Amino acid sequence: MSFRVVRSSKFRHVYGQALKREQCYDNIRVSKSSWDSTFCAVNPKFLAIIVDSAGGGAFIVLPLNKSKTSQVGRIAADHPLVGGHKGPVLDIAWCPHNDNVIASGSEDCVVKVWHIPDHGLVKTLTEPIVDLIYHQRRVGLVLWHPTALNVLLTAGSDNQVVIWNVGTGEALVEIDCHPDIVYSACFNWDGSKLLTTCKDKQIRIINPRTGEIESEAVCHEGSKATRAIFLRHGLVFTTGFSKMSERQYSLRTPDCLDKPIVMVELDTSNGVMFPLYDPDTNLVYLCGKGDSVIRYFEITAEPPFVHYINTFQTPDPQRGIGMMPKRGCDVTSCEISRFYRLNNSGLCQAITMTVPRKSELFQEDLYPDTIGDTSALSAEEWIEGKDEDPVLISLKDGYKPPESKASISVSKRSNILNKMPPKSGGGKSSSQAESIPSQTLQEFADEIRKLKAMIVKHENRIRALEAEAALNKVTKEDDEGSGGDGLNATPALASDEV
Secondary structure, eight states: OOOOOOOOOTTTTOEEEEOOGGGSEEOOOBOOOOSOOOOEEEOSSEEEEEEOOTTSEEEEEEEOSSSTTOOOEEOOTTOOOEEEESSOEEEEEEOTTOTTEEEEEETTSEEEEEEOOTTOOSSOBOOOSEEEEOOSSOEEEEEEOSSBTTEEEEEETTSOEEEEETTTTEEEEEEOOOSSOEEEEEEOTTSSOEEEEETTSEEEEEOTTTOOEEEEEEOOSSSSOOEEEEOTTSOEEEEEEOTTOOEEEEEEBTTBTTSOSEEEEOOOOOSOEEEEEETTTTEEEEEETTOSEEEEEEEOSSTTSEEEEEEEEOSSOEEEEEEOOGGGSOGGGTEEEEEEEEETTSOEEEEEEEOOOSOOSOOTTTOOOEEOSOOSBOHHHHHTTOOOOOOEEOOTTOOOOOSOOOOOBOTTSSOBTTBOOOOSSSOOOHHHHHTSOHHHHHHHHHHHHHHHHHHHHHHHHHHHHHHHHHHHHHHHHHHHHHHHHHHHHHHHHHHHHO
């Protein structure tokens, strides 16, 4: 008689739940671009989504705080955007060390870095902090360094990878070892190595300071897009396609990239799979473009190394997805992950992943110290060769955002990353504007919107009254004209009768 041994894991019963429609965001014109991007980026303060925009590229930024500025529900069609690009936006990424700073790459070949005020946008933002100009073709990938402040990686369709110091607006490293388009890039835990996948089917581990290739191998044999990420302890997880266009995932060691530890075929769907990784729990979530499911796996040291846990099923296919950093999760409800999922109808649905526990106390085994929003290095220290692990924080008392971030000067402009530049002509600077309570600003915005609606209503009423008056005038003139002809006709009839 044989007994089945059940694997011991605290994540065997991860439970996914979608929030109700009224708790989600609706009426969002999600980008229809065919570029393989998640179209969504999220942090504890804001949700950013790439949207369709006439006359250029734009993305929408929605506050996530619990105050009145949080606009859950149907988003107004005239909601302010971040819209300074001349071509469609292809990728966006929030800075891990400053929740108000976001970078965007576009088909106009320019990378822009923006500052979003704490209360969100009250009008469309067109002035970035800094423009990063190098690429000759569209920029489809932006990625922040995990530990060094203001270090940003960009990759374009010109096959170039550039690492920037955003604080000075200069390119630190130019990597040109890729013969074709770079599909994905990922730094390791301390940011000392860079992992890339390319259209030539190769996966490469690169020294990001020198651009030197340390190892490379065939990633997946299929010709469709591949993705690869570094796991916390150095292993490499990839997704891609086989020669027969079957979707696969694999697990590899950096020393033997060409010999996967695990290679598993999932299905025959043609959507690119995005691996989203939680380093605290060693869980990998696979979210395919066009899929209606989210599969999740646990990575462990014992065979088969990649353990399937469960599948979260949704009723409609997803267009994009964003994953909340752990410091934005609700520890009181044992939430270990939260996703913001976009579909084709314009709904952005929040999905929570929880581990059911009876106790209401803080669960230390579910929440080890996690990555905080403090940088471990400056850009100058990193480029000089120094490496540091990310600065970790405890979630025991909940995440509390810092009151202010360090000022970082941008040499190309006279502003700093955590403040907007003052307007010319003696107008109020953004630092003065930010001193106004966010509730007051939101009330002003609502009042302006109501006044606009009232003006439009009155204009339509005036037009209707003018049209009615003109019609009455014409009718009256016609009546008078017909009445005169009748009087003249009467004697004629009478004379005929005589």
